[in-house]
Amino acid sequence: MAYTTSSHKLLFRQLFEKESSTYTYLLADVSHPDKPALLIDPVDKTVERDLSLVKELGLKLIYAMNTHVHADHVTGTGLIKTKVPGVKSVISKASNSKADVLIDAGDKIHFGDLFLEVRPTPGHTLGCVSYVTGDGPDQPQPRMAFTGDAVLIRGCGRTDFQIFTLPKDTLIYPAHDYKGFTVSTVGEEMLYNPRLTKDEEGFKNIMENLNLPYPKMIDIAVPANLVCGLQDLSAKPVEATSK
Amino acid sequence: MAYTTSSHKLLFRQLFEKESSTYTYLLADVSHPDKPALLIDPVDKTVERDLSLVKELGLKLIYAMNTHVHADHVTGTGLIKTKVPGVKSVISKASNSKADVLIDAGDKIHFGDLFLEVRPTPGHTLGCVSYVTGDGPDQPQPRMAFTGDAVLIRGCGRTDFQIFTLPKDTLIYPAHDYKGFTVSTVGEEMLYNPRLTKDEEGFKNIMENLNLPYPKMIDIAVPANLVCGLQDLSAKPVEATSK
Numbered sequence: 071m072a073y074t075t076s077s078h079k080l081l082f083r084q085l086f087e088k089e090s091s092t093y094t095y096l097l098a099d100v101s102h103p104d105k106p107a108l109l110i111d112p113v114d115k116t117v118e119r120d121l122s123l124v125k126e127l128g129l130k131l132i133y134a135m136n137t138h139v140h141a142d143h144v145t146g147t148g149l150i151k152t153k154v155p156g157v158k159s160v161i162s163k164a165s166n167s168k169a170d171v172l173i174d175a176g177d178k179i180h181f182g183d184l185f186l187e188v189r190p191t192p193g194h195t196l197g198c199v200s201y202v203t204g205d206g207p208d209q210p211q212p213r214m215a216f217t218g219d220a221v222l223i224r225g226c227g228r229t230d231f232q233i234f235t236l237p238k239d240t241l242i243y244p245a246h247d248y249k250g251f252t253v254s255t256v257g258e259e260m261l262y263n264p265r266l267t268k269d270e271e272g273f274k275n276i277m278e279n280l281n282l283p284y285p286k287m288i289d290i291a292v293p294a295n296l297v298c299g300l301q302d303l304s305a306k307p308v309e310a311t312s313k
Numbered sequence: 314m315a316y317t318t319s320s321h322k323l324l325f326r327q328l329f330e331k332e333s334s335t336y337t338y339l340l341a342d343v344s345h346p347d348k349p350a351l352l353i354d355p356v357d358k359t360v361e362r363d364l365s366l367v368k369e370l371g372l373k374l375i376y377a378m379n380t381h382v383h384a385d386h387v388t389g390t391g392l393i394k395t396k397v398p399g400v401k402s403v404i405s406k407a408s409n410s411k412a413d414v415l416i417d418a419g420d421k422i423h424f425g426d427l428f429l430e431v432r433p434t435p436g437h438t439l440g441c442v443s444y445v446t447g448d449g450p451d452q453p454q455p456r457m458a459f460t461g462d463a464v465l466i467r468g469c470g471r472t473d474f475q476i477f478t479l480p481k482d483t484l485i486y487p488a489h490d491y492k493g494f495t496v497s498t499v500g501e502e503m504l505y506n507p508r509l510t511k512d513e514e515g516f517k518n519i520m521e522n523l524n525l526p527y528p529k530m531i532d533i534a535v536p537a538n539l540v541c542g543l544q545d546l547s548a549k550p551v552e553a554t555s556k
């Protein structure tokens with residue numbers, strides 16, 4: 071079992087936004103002459119940082135993607151689109167949001183020779199998807215799953231068999247972490263995630279007794295994120311083209 | 314240039330402590346039957362989290378190491394020693410601190426088939442060292458440098474040639490990050506670190522004009538860290554054995 075991802079093509083960076091404890095992920099194929107890149111779950115407040123890094127590394131950003139309609143922060147995808155012409159925003163069709171590319175279960179998102187697969191992981195929100203690196207000789211090994219809020223380290227949104235049928239060494243990169251963890255594996259979460267090690271009854275019990283406070287950003291974040299963060303940035307209509 | 318570390322032996326985890334923005338690193342040789350492990354720069358407040366993870370992953374913690382005498386948080390090494398018998402604390406001889414193992418330039422710290430090299434990187438404090446993964450067929454490729462406060466991403470403690478003579482693809486893992494970066498490379502910092510791209514005069518100027526506030530934890534943290542966090546945990550004397 072390998073605990074680190076090996077790939078001669080992939081450039082990978084995990085980036086943290088402290089206020090909402092959100093992870094943004096930068097992936098690029100650096101073996102391709104264009105160095106095409108994508109950002110998963112960018113946050114509006116850290117767009118400047120993310121775009122400087124993209125520039126410094128000589129990458130060409132092509133996609134700004136969301137795993138779901140976030141309730142705790144405003145997505146950076148709208149702001150990115152105004153700053154980098156040509157970048158396409160991506161979200162699931164099932165999220166009922168506006169974006170340039172509306173993806174569905176099984177769709178593939180290509181960047182250079184690398185690609186991500188779309189796996190529906192509804193629960194936290196209806197349109198939640200996970201993005202999983204491809205399977206194949208050129209693709210990163212072990213695979214990497216960007217699970218959004220569907221699976222958090224040692225505390226997930228819900229049990230999700232779309233993720234837990236992946237190989238045990240698949241690396242799990244969540245959208246958030248509140249305890250300082252940066253990564254886990256499918257095997258590890260199957261053993262130690264408190265919500266996965268319970269049966270259905272036990273799981274329902276945990277969820278009903280969480281007593282979560284009303285998310286402080288929800289009234290601002292959700293309406294903005296339904297239009298991919300473009301609400302107050304410009305009056306330009308967003309082209310929603312389903313692939 | 315590879316941007317991810319590849320090793321079939323290494324288990325690697327980066328862990329974050331939000332209050333002091335400190336990174337703790339867990340490394341283990343999982344190919345070895347004992348799965349010997351070490352922690353670099355553990356923080357007292359997150360010792361429970363770190364030790365649970367060590368236990369869940371079935372590792373045997375053998376070293377709790379510091380890159381330097383921290384001024385911004387209390388090291389977790391003292392607390393770890395009281396909780397896990399047999400763990401040895403490690404710090405540099407030049408730091409004038411107490412620890413079980415006092416290391417010097419060029420020393421090697423072995424865990425299973427893997428090892429770290431000690432590189433002196435004084436500046437931030439006199440006894441600052443960086444720990445760099447070994448060079449060899451079994452060792453992680455690219456190499457990984459745990460630079461403490463000597464090199465921070467896009468803003469270092471000082472220019473340090475002990476680090477900047479390493480291969481350009483060497484991954485840099487700092488003790489802190491305040492902007493949400495998790496990793497960089499030697500090549501990248503040589504190009505974009507604002508304190509490295511200046512000449513000596515320019516660098517002095519930046520340092521003199523930082524106007525840093527008096528570190529809020531310094532009066533608690535430094536005396537505690539000079540005895541590796543054992544100040545108020547027990548009256549037991551700490552055995553300081555130089556290798």
Ligand SMILES: [Fe+2]
Pocket residue numbers: 140141142219245246
């Ligand atoms: Fe979220």
Ligand SMILES: [Fe+2]
Pocket residue numbers: 383384385462488489
């Ligand atoms: Fe420090």
